[in-house]
Amino acid sequence: MATPPVRLFALSTCIHCKALKKLLTRNNITFExxxxxxxxxxxxxxxxxxxxxxxxxxxxxxxxIGNKAIIGDQRKLILKELGLVDEQ
Amino acid sequence: xxxxxxxxxxxxxxxxxGYFFNRDRKITMELLEGLLTNKARYGYMCCPCRMAQxxxxxxxxxxxxxxxxxxxxxxxGSCYCGLYVSRNWNDGVIExxxxxxxxxxxxx
Numbered sequence: 576m577a578t579p580p581v582r583l584f585a586l587s588t589c590i591h592c593k594a595l596k597k598l599l600t601r602n603n604i605t606f607e608x609x610x611x612x613x614x615x616x617x618x619x620x621x622x623x624x625x626x627x628x629x630x631x632x633x634x635x636x637x638x639x640i641g642n643k644a645i646i647g648d649q650r651k652l653i654l655k656e657l658g659l660v661d662e663q
Numbered sequence: 664x665x666x667x668x669x670x671x672x673x674x675x676x677x678x679x680x681g682y683f684f685n686r687d688r689k690i691t692m693e694l695l696e697g698l699l700t701n702k703a704r705y706g707y708m709c710c711p712c713r714m715a716q717x718x719x720x721x722x723x724x725x726x727x728x729x730x731x732x733x734x735x736x737x738x739x740g741s742c743y744c745g746l747y748v749s750r751n752w753n754d755g756v757i758e759x760x761x762x763x764x765x766x767x768x769x770x771x
């Protein structure tokens with residue numbers, strides 16, 4: 576089964592975001608990565624306006640698997656959604 | 664200032680209060696680097712795991728150590744980032760779990 580597109584929205588300084596990046600990488604998941612804190616303010620505001628309803632606390636990381644958003648370092652849930660079991 | 668200097672200064676002032684750095688030194692040093700990055704970017708050491716609003720008044724509660732550290736360490740053994748933890752967390756007495764965002768949504 577083809578994996579839906581995976582996108583990771585992160586903060587460049589956030590350790591939980593880096594941990595998820597490593598998790599996806601070692602599981603050979605192709606994903607797009609955006610450091611939201613490095614975006615121009617206008618783009619950042621637009622991003623937060625879009626996610627406000629589902630993420631009012633602006634928590635990171637945010638993993639989008641297809642249209643599904645998983646907020647926070649929820650690795651078990653992310654792997655389950657991707658149909659994977661992490662060996663580490 | 665580099666992260667090693669920051670480590671030494673903060674360790675000295677925080678350990679006597681019961682707040683220890685994460686025993687995983689790599690994690691600790693990356694978080695301290697994040698604090699220094701934010702200091703250079705915003706002028707204050709905003710929490711590296713939260714989105715700064717680039718306004719010291721709005722971000723005052725998340726300048727490290729944040730206003731939520733005490734309650735988070737008491738309840739979960741770790742702050743939101745995992746930079747500051749309790750002795751029991753470091754010793755593995757307390758299970759390591761994801762610390763939920765305690766900051767009220769209206770401040771975020």
